[in-house]
Amino acid sequence: xxxxxxxxxxxxxxxxxxxxxxxxxxxxxxxxxxxxxxxxxxxxxxxxxxxxxxxxxxxxxxxxxxxxxxxxxxxxxxxxxxxxxxxxxxxxxxxxxxxxxxxxxxxxxxxxxxxxxxxxxxxxxxxxxxxxxxxxxxxxxxxxxxxxxxxxxxxxxxxxxxxxxxxxxxxxxxxxxxxxxxxxxxxxxxxxxxxxxxxxxxxxxxxxxxxxxxxxxxxxxxxxxxxxxxxxxxxxxxxxxxxxxxxxxxxxxxxxxxxxxxxxxxxxxxxxxxxxxxxxxxxxxxxxxxxxxxxxxxxxxxxxxxxxxxxx
Amino acid sequence: xxxxxxxxxxxxxxxxxxxxxxxxxxxxxxxxxxxxxxxxxxxxxxxxxxxxxxxxxxxxxxxxxxxxxxxxxxxxxxxxxxxxxxxxxxxxxxxxxxxxxxxxxxxxxxxxxxxxxxxxxxxxxxxxxxxxxxxxxxxxxxxxxxxxxxxxxxxxxxxxxxxxxxxxxxxxxxxxxxxxxxxxxxxxxxxxxxxxxxxxxxxxxxxxxxxxxxxxxxxxxxxxxxxxxxxxxxxxxxxxxxxxxxxxxxxxxxxxxxxxxxxxxxxxxxxxxxxxxxxxxxxxxxxxxxxxxxxxxxxxxxxxxxxxxxxxxxxxxxxxxxxxxxxxxxxxxxxxxxxxxxxxxxxxxxxxxxxxxxxxxxxxxxxxxxxxxxxxxxxxxxxxxxxxxxxxxxxxxxxxxxxxxxxxxxxxxxxxxxxx
Numbered sequence: 248x249x250x251x252x253x254x255x256x257x258x259x260x261x262x263x264x265x266x267x268x269x270x271x272x273x274x275x276x277x278x279x280x281x282x283x284x285x286x287x288x289x290x291x292x293x294x295x296x297x298x299x300x301x302x303x304x305x306x307x308x309x310x311x312x313x314x315x316x317x318x319x320x321x322x323x324x325x326x327x328x329x330x331x332x333x334x335x336x337x338x339x340x341x342x343x344x345x346x347x348x349x350x351x352x353x354x355x356x357x358x359x360x361x362x363x364x365x366x367x368x369x370x371x372x373x374x375x376x377x378x379x380x381x382x383x384x385x386x387x388x389x390x391x392x393x394x395x396x397x398x399x400x401x402x403x404x405x406x407x408x409x410x411x412x413x414x415x416x417x418x419x420x421x422x423x424x425x426x427x428x429x430x431x432x433x434x435x436x437x438x439x440x441x442x443x444x445x446x447x448x449x450x451x452x453x454x455x456x457x458x459x460x461x462x463x464x465x466x467x468x469x470x471x472x473x474x475x476x477x478x479x480x481x482x483x484x485x486x487x488x489x490x491x492x493x494x495x496x497x498x499x500x501x502x503x504x505x506x507x508x509x510x511x512x513x514x515x516x517x518x519x520x521x522x523x524x525x526x527x528x529x530x531x532x533x534x535x536x537x538x539x540x541x542x543x544x545x546x547x548x549x550x551x552x553x554x555x556x557x558x559x
Numbered sequence: 560x561x562x563x564x565x566x567x568x569x570x571x572x573x574x575x576x577x578x579x580x581x582x583x584x585x586x587x588x589x590x591x592x593x594x595x596x597x598x599x600x601x602x603x604x605x606x607x608x609x610x611x612x613x614x615x616x617x618x619x620x621x622x623x624x625x626x627x628x629x630x631x632x633x634x635x636x637x638x639x640x641x642x643x644x645x646x647x648x649x650x651x652x653x654x655x656x657x658x659x660x661x662x663x664x665x666x667x668x669x670x671x672x673x674x675x676x677x678x679x680x681x682x683x684x685x686x687x688x689x690x691x692x693x694x695x696x697x698x699x700x701x702x703x704x705x706x707x708x709x710x711x712x713x714x715x716x717x718x719x720x721x722x723x724x725x726x727x728x729x730x731x732x733x734x735x736x737x738x739x740x741x742x743x744x745x746x747x748x749x750x751x752x753x754x755x756x757x758x759x760x761x762x763x764x765x766x767x768x769x770x771x772x773x774x775x776x777x778x779x780x781x782x783x784x785x786x787x788x789x790x791x792x793x794x795x796x797x798x799x800x801x802x803x804x805x806x807x808x809x810x811x812x813x814x815x816x817x818x819x820x821x822x823x824x825x826x827x828x829x830x831x832x833x834x835x836x837x838x839x840x841x842x843x844x845x846x847x848x849x850x851x852x853x854x855x856x857x858x859x860x861x862x863x864x865x866x867x868x869x870x871x872x873x874x875x876x877x878x879x880x881x882x883x884x885x886x887x888x889x890x891x892x893x894x895x896x897x898x899x900x901x902x903x904x905x906x907x908x909x910x911x912x913x914x915x916x917x918x919x920x921x922x923x924x925x926x927x928x929x930x931x932x933x934x935x936x937x938x939x940x941x942x943x944x945x946x947x948x949x950x951x952x953x954x955x956x957x958x959x960x961x962x963x964x965x966x967x968x969x970x971x972x973x974x975x976x977x978x979x
Contacts, residue, residue, distance in 0.1 A: 323837035326815040348606050415647045498643050501599075501651075503630045513633035517604045518657075518859075519700075519751075519827045520811070524835075 318342070318527035325523050341528035349511055349529060355536060358508040361426050361496070362489040368431045369485045370478055376432075377440025378470050382452065392441070399434040404494070411498060425499040426507070430489060436481045443477045444470060490537060508533050597626035598873050599651035601641065602860070603634040608830070611893030612655075615880055618888075627876055650865040652873040655697050657860055659685045661941030667693045668864040668874060677881045677899050682928040683858040685935040693939065695881070696858030698895035701916050702759035703854060704731075704846050705814065705822040705832070707744075709839035714741035719845045722918035728763065728789065731847040735820045736798065742820075747798040749810040750790075750823040754949035758930075759855035760823075761786045763848050768930055769949075769970060775979030777971040784963050786849075787956060794957050804957050814841075826916045827859075830894045833908050843912040845919060853924035854916075857931050858898070896920070937978055948973040 313332065317325060321338040324331075345351075380392045398406075410429050419425035447470065455465050471478070493509040500506055512533055515526045605612040616627035630651065632640050638657050644650050645663040664685075671692040674684055683696035706718055716738050719726050726734070735747045750756050761768060764786035769777045793799045800819075802808035811831070814822035817839050822828070823846075832841055846854050864873045879885060883902055890897045890904045896916055897904055906913050937943065948970045956966040 321837075322835035323815075325835070326812045327838045328816045328818055411643060411646070420647050420649060497633070497636055497640065501630075501640075501644060501647075501649055503628070510633065511631075513636075514603065514631045515607065516634065517607045518634045519825065520607065520831050522607050522831075 314527065315531055318524070318531045320524070322522075322524040325527075338524075341524035342532070344522075345525045345529040345532060348525065351508075351532060353504065354506060354508040354511050357423060357505060358490060359536070361423055361492075361507060362486050365427045365430045365489045366482050366485040368427070369433055369436055370481055372431055373433060373436030373481060374440050374471055374474060374478070375466065376437045377442075378444050378466055380437070380441045381444035381447075382449070395432075395434050395437055399438075407494070407498070414499060420499060421501040421505060423500075423505060426492070426496050429495070430485075430492075433481075433485070436485070439477050439481060440474060443474050447473055486540075487537075596869070597628040598653065598869055598876060599628050599630055600653050600655070601630050601632055601637070601644075601651045602655035603632050603637045603657075605629055605893070606631060608893040608895075611889045611895070614892050615885065615889050618885075619876055619879060623875075623879075625872060625876065650867065652867070652869040653862065653864045653877060655860045655862055656694070658943075659693055659861060659863075659935070659938040663863075663865070664693060664939060664941075666866045668866055668870045669693075670695050670862075670864065670874075670877070673874070673878050673881055676878070677883070677886075679881070679898050680928075682932045683898060685861060685939055687939050694861035694863045695877070696898045697860045697862050698858070698890065698893070699856055699898055699920060700825055700827060700859045701854045701856035701896065701920050702756055702823070702825045702846060703916055703919065704844050705824060705828065706842050706844055707738075707814070707817065707820050707839055708842040710738050710742045710744055710820055711842075712840075714738040716741070718842075722845060722915050722922075725845050725852055726847050728760075728847040728849040731821075732793065732798070738820045739798075744820050745818040746800050746813070746820070748793065748821040748823060749799060749803050749813050749819050751810045751825075752804045752807055752950065752954075754947050754953075755855060755857075756823055756825070757790070757949060757953060759846065759853070760790060762853045762855060762924060762926055763846065763851050764789065765849070765851050767926060769974050770933070771975070771979055775975060777974040777978070779967060779971065784967060787953065787963060787966065789849075790953070791957055801957065804954055826896055826913070829909050829912050843909075843915050845915070851924050852922055853927060854919040855927055856896075856920045856923060857927075857934075859895070942978045944973055944977040 316332060316334060318341055319337050319339070320334040321336060321340060324335055324338075376395075380388055414420060414425045414429065417425075417428075419428060451469065452465055455469055460468070491509060492507070493513065496507045497510050497513075500510065512526075512529055515522055515529060600612065600616070602612060613629045616629050620626050634657075637654075638660060641650070641654060641656060642660055642662045645660075645666065650663060650666060664687075669691045670684070671690070673679070674681065674692045674695055679695055681692075683699075685693040687693060711718055714737060716734050718734060732747070738744065739747045750760075758768065761783055765780075765782035766786055767780045768783070769779050771777050794801050794804060800808065800813065803810050803813070810822060810824065811828065813819050814824075815832075815836055829843070845852075862877060864870055864877060880889065881899060883899055886897060886899045887902050887904055889895060890902065891906060894906060894913075896913065904913070952961075952966045952969045952973075955961050955969075956963065961969070
């Protein structure tokens with residue numbers, strides 16, 4: 248953004264003036280064709296792009312629309328031919344069954360608690376670690392950074408048994424904390440913050456130190472606000488990861504009361520049969536909190552993505 | 560100041576973590592020993608199957624004051640869950656497991672008294688060398704054939720209407736083809752992509768399945784090849800859609816669409832069809848024989864009780880549940896084919912279909928019981944093939960990747976490597 252603005256400002260004012268005059272004279276002679284041409288070329292540029300974007304919207308939206316509308320079809324209509332997009336007979340039986348069968352409030356609360364706490368802690372820990380790795384000089388820190396990076400080389404499933412033993416011995420088995428604690432430290436988050444903080448000039452920190460700021464206030468009052476785009480990006484990712492997490496909560500949580508949403512939802516898929524109408528309705532219900540959150544935080548989500556893209 | 564700042568931050572995080580531990584509501588059931596803890600019963604699919612176990616648990620609590628907590632676990636992960644619970648020393652009081660697992664088989668309680676008291680078929684239980692009964696069958700499942708009754712009526716073609724009427728595979732295929740032709744239906748038949756269903760067909764062709772010889776090498780008789788060849792000839796994209804076996808298309812959905820004449824599946828479909836097929840009539844009929852008349856039946860799942868301070872209470876609950884009057888209620892609520900003999904089960908709907916399955920199980924060939932027993936033997940030893948050789952090699956055969964001989968020899972080799 249900054250680069251574009253500077254570039255535009257760098258165009259000499261004289262050139263702009265000349266161009267304006269030239270435009271004015273030419274439009275005076277043959278006003279219509281000259282005016283139309285840029286309009287036409289703009290349209291010829293805009294129409295295919297818009298069409299392509301609309302096509303993409305349709306491609307993405309159609310399955311979602313089909314999925315949402317199917318949740319309002321009775322079980323007998325889901326597979327009967329010919330298939331219809333709109334339900335022939337609107338039915339809320341699936342929703343009633345899903346709502347009565349699952350304690351959604353509890354699952355929302357459990358999943359929400361896990362997602363929010365993990366996200367908050369992950370941001371704090373990743374930012375603090377990233378700050379230390381970016382701005383402090385010590386040999387062991389580099390080695391430590393390598394160790395953290397190395398953890399990304401192993402898929403979660405590979406370290407699952409060892410993580411499980413650690414959680415069990417810590418007494419966190421069958422507790423929501425058992426789901427939260429291992430997810431707090433994410434190498435991706437630490438890496439994102441470290442790289443970002445490296446681009447913050449040291450002079451800024453030195454100036455703060457001269458003004459008498461301690462490390463604690465430098466971190467909270469300067470570094471964390473500066474890294475807002477990264478905070479939002481990580482928050483979105485972390486929240487989404489935890490909301491959709493399945494295998495780890497499944498293994499750690501033994502009590503139905505502690506189940507998260509995804510673990511509860513998956514139990515609809517039986518050994519040989521799937522209760523489609525309940526599964527569809529329950530899935531739609533499970534999406535609602537995410538959609539509501541998106542609508543509330545839409546502005547930040549868009550901003551976070553755009554800014555973090557440019558900073559690289 | 561700086562250091563203190565960091566100490567504060569560190570302290571804050573530690574406090575947050577401690578708070579988390581405190582705020583989570585779970586209390587590990589493995590460590591505490593109070594007898595007033597509810598009995599945890601891990602299972603999968605109860606809610607889908609009408610909530611029979613939940614209803615029984617409520618009734619039991621009413622009668623005895625003992626609370627049984629029926630915990631729903633996703634079916635695909637029930638075994639993983641039990642394995643991890645065993646490692647965490649947090650096994651539930653009892654479970655309805657998919658198979659016997661070496662990690663917890665020694666932690667089970669002998670169920671012989673219940674098995675004997677209610678004459679439950681021992682071939683459906685895991686029994687170790689010392690005669691200890693590790694598990695009881697929860698209920699039966701059996702392979703069966705469903706027909707689109709409306710299409711048969713429209714085409715004016717007959718099918719075996721009662722359990723004592725049978726047909727051969729040739730007669731069955733000819734009848735279905737006639738219906739398919741007269742009603743311009745897209746496909747004749749679908750069979751689930753499952754070795755369990757294919758196994759029934761192999762038995763019907765007179766196959767002895769795959770068995771270890773004295774030296775541990777697995778072999779089969781020549782009827783297996785005949786059955787596989789026949790099955791391949793049916794998978795021609797006209798009679799059977801190849802997509803079901805080759806790319807995992809959903810046979811259940813295809814049949815429900817009304818565009819398929821027959822569906823070779825099993826008794827668990829009855830409840831689903833009763834609720835979700837409204838556009839046409841369907842019917843259960845006898846499975847074809849060529850020349851052996853048999854279905855492939857087995858236990859749907861294995862009931863196990865785990866050692867611990869709650870094992871006596873769990874045994875009492877299980878004993879109560881298998882009592883004829885209680886088990887009848889369970890079977891009626893959940894649509895179970897009973898494992899306790901001589902019960903008068905009145906299903907909420909489709910009584911005929913259930914009766915037919917019971918008759919088919921009773922008329923099954925002895926090989927089914929033998930194979931069930933062998934399978935439990937392998938489970939107890941902790942032996943299991945990697946994946947499903949019968950299904951996977953058959954898929955390659957159907958896809959023309961390999962010939963019949965190669966298919967059979969591959970299956971035998973894989974079984975020899977994993978089960979001997």
